[in-house]
Amino acid sequence: MKNDKPLGQLLKEQGVSRRGFLKYCATLASLMALPPSMVPAIAEALENARRPSVIWLSFQECTGCTESLTRSHAPTLEGLLFDHISLDYHHTLQAASGQAAEAAREAAMAENKDKYLLVVDGSIPLDNPGYSTIAGISNLDMLEEVAEHAAAIIAVGTCAAYGGLPHASPNPTGAVSVTDIIKDKPIVNVPGCPPIPVVISGVLAHFLTFGRLPDLDHLGRPLAFYGNNIHDRCYRRPFYDRGLFAHSFDDEGAKKGWCLYNLGCKGPVTYNACATIKWNEGTSFPIEAGHGCLGCSEPDFWDLGGFYNALPESPVDISRLAAYGIVGGAAAGVASGLLNRQKKAQATATHETVNLSDLKREEKS
């Protein structure tokens, strides 16, 4: 786990030529939406970067985020980057287990104190720490212990970023996100269920190059990947704007590839790069495959009113309530009307006159 060789040298030893390295930097800059003029600076920074130690903690998660990252085919950016960080601790990917694994983690933490990167996937249960433990240590304790001397924290996946599926109503384990617990470290959220692989590696690469996390939005997500919502980048947007919608999954509109707004697409309120970067190295994304966006990079997307209910639809049965309102109003109206008629009849009978104060009173209302 020696980290004193710079990344450039390590790459050379792996057989990556200078030109290969430059190519890698150019595509990385492009991915991070950085201007091409920055490539020489990025190359220099990466060349001299020391491999950071990365400790990956998995809490209440499904391992989908790890799967997403490791499903990429080498040599791609993700594969390359992953090979060249020093992944000192990861349940699924490491060879060691049990005591040996925990010992490895502690050694890495001590050796790279205040310099290692902490990557977290999965939510942390607060109701009863016993709901999720590793080697007898609760998630909460482990997170706090490892976060204390971390340089920065990357919360990968919607579970770590916002609570995700465990956090969905009624949240039986009291699941919370990393930002709910750690308040004094730079944290970047990389949400998605799972996140697009290249987004994870893009954030890692940014940290390697600049020694800090990229620019974040109001929910802690890197703007380079989460700056636009799906709706604004969706290739089916012209259909939305012209009012051409699919109304069921096998109707004429669906076959013609019309907008899936009516079928519950949450594109308008979801910020992610699916519509531009897409999945499986640019193959496709859910809407292109004919299914509406689930909004999986947003907080509480499980409780956004149902995957197949259109956004404007109310989760409550408004029609029934409106019917009650009408019936109730009718009854009250009739009652009030009858009362008014009675007052009127009485006024006529007693020859009541209209005076100035009556007129003034009406003016006020």
Added chain:
Amino acid sequence: MNSGELLFWVRGTGLSIAVVIFTFGMLVRLLEIFMLGRRRNLAELRSNGIGAGLRTLIMRSIPPDRNSMRRSMVTVVAGYGFHIGLLVVIFLLAPHIQLFESLFGFGWPAISTPLVDLFAVVALISLIVLLWHRLTHPVVRYLSTPEDYLVWAASFLPLLSGYLAYHHLWLPYEWLLVTHILSVEFMLILFPFTKLAHAFTLFIARWYTGVIAGERGVET
């Protein structure tokens, strides 16, 4: 509370409260009007008034004669701009029609969103002109009450927040959506208690005016 939870509440509980108050209040208001009825006309009817009623409904919905136009040009032009713009935005925008479809069970075709955007801008500008007129014209200002300004704000906010949301200006999109829906709910709640009820009562009033005139054989 994050924006997702608030959006959920606004579309659920919030909308329920607004709709109940709106339907209940409007029914009470309308029934009160109908139940008081009309004063009995003891004179001989010159006509049954139906034709006159219909004619008045139409004649008072289109621009007035040239003289009246000239005297209140601002009100007429800006008034039409606002009302037409507002109605197009509410009833011909795709996501709104979606909402109505989920409420009534049927929808209708939408027009293209950028075109609706244009109408929204017309409505917003018209409202600003009308406010300026209300503040600068001495007579109108004298007659204005706090309710007038409140109702103006209640009409302006949904249009503005909708416009901002569509163009992703100023606040994050989810917050703009929340603001938009909340402002609409606010407007709905105000309906039965303010002059906003004219949206329904104007038809009654114009019809009634026409009928009375028709019964008396007077040209409307």
Added chain:
Amino acid sequence: MAVPVKPDSDRQCLQYHSKTVMGGCDSGNVEPLLHQIRHALQHLLSSGETTTIDLRGLPMAAGERERLLSFLGRGEVSVRLEALGRSDIVETGFSGVWLITHYDGDGEIMGRFIEITRIPGILETGTADLEDALASLQNKLEQH
């Protein structure tokens, strides 16, 4: 009803024809891009500075990219680089305007750039590589 709308950088292209094929709309980005290249060439002549344009950042509809590439055409020089997958470095029909396409190991496009320069930076041999080559050559000659 067909209404032309000016595309802005924040939204995908929106221009309506009476028969719009799915996804077939113009972003209007090709002409400004060509002008940008023109300015870059001028800049290169006057100051010797290179300009690189990242094509990935520019939204282009299907067919627009083809139009752009066919407009630029192909020149005399075509270089294939094999490093972390294939890269094609081609001088277009306009001297000094180079088209660089990076592919990964599976042949998927990783990046596309237009570089306005005398020779793209990636082609030039670096000092470190020269030193390594010198050492290696000396070694091999000594072994003979």
